[in-house]
Amino acid sequence: MANKDIIKVLVDSREQKFLNKSLIFFEKQGIPAEENANYDGDLVFILKDSTPIFIERKSMCDFCQSYSSGQCIRLGEKDFACVIVHGNIHQCRNIPTLKHINQTSVDKMTTNIMMLYKIPVFFVDNEVAYFKLCLTIVGAILKNKDKSLDVIRAHATIQSRPD
DSSP states (O other): OOGGGEEEEEEETTOHHHHHHHHHHHHHTTOOEEEEOOSSOSEEEEETTSOEEEEEEEEHHHHHHHOOHHHHHHHHTSSSEEEEEESOGGGGTTSGGGTTOOHHHHHHHHHHHHHHHOOOEEEESSHHHHHHHHHHHHHHHHHHTTOOHHHHHHHHHHHHSOO
8 A cells, every 4th residue: 555645544532542552653654643533433544535534443342332323324424434343252241231242243233234334344353453454444445446346347257257
């Protein structure tokens, strides 16, 4: 991914534990980062052509406990948005309202979000993996954002035809 295609990253100022780590990480990558009270997305990447990419960060417990359909609706209206969940389900066992949560419950919730709201959901174990995945997602969008699904399908069809 060419960092020159990213004008800046807006980091949600309400995420105090995460704010400084984000600012430092992106500055080290040569990507300007600044705090902002983001309405949607804990990170908003602003591309050279002004396209915003919204990335919502959720802990596993927060994802299981309170992921609201209102937020899904808002993110689903964006051209480019996703949710990245960090941590694992075992971290939620100490929360009384989440003792019943299991992997099947998480899978069903994730499937509903992806199918009903068209929002990709990714899972990572730690913050380093989170930051790397953010850059991978932005790189994939930069590489493919001008391609329509019809063009991609046509290309795949041409490639798969026997000679």
